[in-house]
Each structure stands twice: as structure tokens, then as C-alpha cells.
Amino acid sequence: MIVSQIFRFVVVVGCVAAAGCELAQPFQGPGYSLSSGLTSTAPGPFVVATTLLEVKDDAEARAAFDGFMAPMTEALPTAPGLVGSSLATGPDGYRTLSVWESEDAMLGWVVSSVHADAMGGMVQHVDGGATASWTMTREELLAGPPSWDDAKARLDGEGASAY
Secondary structure, X not given: OOHHHHHHHHHHHHOOOOOOOOEEEEEEEOOEEOOOEEOOOOOOOEEEEEEEEEEOOXXXXXXXXXXXXXXXXXXXXXXXXXXXXXXXXXXXXXXXEEEEOXXXXXXXXXXXXXXXXXXXXXXXXEXXXXXXXXXXXXXXXXXXXXXXXXXXXXXXXXXXXXX
């Protein structure tokens, strides 16, 4: 099943359990476990990044998104310095939320070939998008991952246009 269809399926099924119906992948990664919480030994502060990608509502755009998302989904868990990430979708588009051990680690992912290729290839298939980032202390991250409500608020208040 292609990635965007999985997102849509999870959103429809999740509508019964949660308002907003957006969570497609819970927050997890090499430095954060669903069962144990923060497992990264990095001292912090950690860099949190969130994005919104407003994919055009047509078959070509969705196919392009799926084509770029598959290699990024495969590569992201091995990105140096990644603590964890989550994916969501909703009526406004596709969202990412990630936590990194440092700004250098986050920027390393942003300029990686898999991410740069996807961003360059998607330009013609989007109606807009935004990014925002902030920091969390180790103590804050020990209490739990950043929330989607916080990510949405930061995009609305501080987000920089990405497309």
C-alpha cells in the first residue's frame, strides 16, 4: 500500500478515537521508544522541527509524494542524530515532527540527497508549505515528545513559508 493511502486509512480509522484524525505514525525513533521514552544519551538541548506540506489534490501530485516519501521513510531512521519522528495528515496537508540531538544533525538531514531530491521534486506538486523549529531541554523531552498541538501552533505563529 502506498504511503499516502496508508495515511488516509489511518486517518479514517483514527477518527473514531481522536479528534482531528491526523496521527499517521506515533513519535518514535532511534533515540525514543514508545515503551521507554527518551533513550538518547545526548545532553540536549534538542532541536525540534516541524513541517507542513500542502500537496495538490490530483493523482500526479499524490503519486509524486508517494514516490519521494518511500525513500525518505526508509532513510530517516538511520539519519545521524535523529531522536525520533512522527507523521500526520489532515485536511490541510501532510505534517512531520522530528527531534534531533543537534542543529547540525537536523541540517544534515535537510541537505541529505534523499531529502533534497524530494523537496526539489515536489515543488511543482504543492500549493504551499511551512517549517518551524525550536529547542527542548533534556528534562522536557524526558517528560514526553513535543505535541502536535505545539507543532501546529508554532507553524501558525512562527512558521516560515517553505514553498
